[in-house]
Amino acid sequence: MGKDRRLFILGLVLALTGAALQWLTLLLPGPAPFRLAGLSYAAFLALMIGEVLRYILKRGPVTADKLHAALASYIMIALFWALLYSLIESFTPGSFASEQVRHGEPNTFFRLLYFSFTTLTTTGFGDITPVTDQARSLVMIEEFAGVFFVGVLIARLAGLYPQESSGPGGPPSPPR
Numbered sequence: 001m002g003k004d005r006r007l008f009i010l011g012l013v014l015a016l017t018g019a020a021l022q023w024l025t026l027l028l029p030g031p032a033p034f035r036l037a038g039l040s041y042a043a044f045l046a047l048m049i050g051e052v053l054r055y056i057l058k059r060g061p062v063t064a065d066k067l068h069a070a071l072a073s074y075i076m077i078a079l080f081w082a083l084l085y086s087l088i089e090s091f092t093p094g095s096f097a098s099e100q101v102r103h104g105e106p107n108t109f110f111r112l113l114y115f116s117f118t119t120l121t122t123t124g125f126g127d128i129t130p131v132t133d134q135a136r137s138l139v140m141i142e143e144f145a146g147v148f149f150v151g152v153l154i155a156r157l158a159g160l161y162p163q164e165s166s167g168p169g170g171p172p173s174p175p176r
Contacts, residue, residue, distance in 0.1 A: 011044060011048065014047065019037075021037035025037060035090055038087045041083050049076050052076070053073055056073065062157050070153055070157070078116045078117045081120065085115065085138065086112055089101065089112065092132055096129065096130055097128070098111070112128075122143055
């Protein structure tokens with residue numbers, strides 16, 4: 001985002017707003033600062049994910065930098081969904097059935113992050129279950145996002161990868 005000054009400033013404002021609101025949750029009881037911080041972080045992550053994906057999918061050679069960006073975007077996607085799940089749990093306590101997910105507990109976000117990774121990878125261990133319609137809808141979207149991310153990204157990167165040829169004008173040599 002450093003190449004576009006407006007995006008950099010927007011990202012910085014969203015990140016700093018989220019951090020300030022996160023600190024405010026320690027001082028002010030109630031869900032409002034937490035929810036606003038979650039929305040700010042989610043907006044920041046959405047912006048970052050979009051920019052990283054744009055970088056990955058732009059024309060050019062497939063480099064280690066693009067592969068690292070793909071991994072970073074996958075992790076950011078899981079964080080994004082965990083924030084959304086935390087917000088759903090904040091607005092509708094009990095949206096996720098589990099002994100481990102209890103509204104208002106400090107570790108709830110990290111348990112929902114674990115849930116997000118198992119959903120994104122479509123592992124789905126079953127120890128945390130979405131109960132409300134809103135939570136189930138988000139889980140289904142994340143499952144599709146995880147499958148399509150891997151499928152589309154691998155197809156795109158494979159399409160960008162230069163083929164080896166046996167010589168000038170000759171057919172490509174078979175893989176070894």
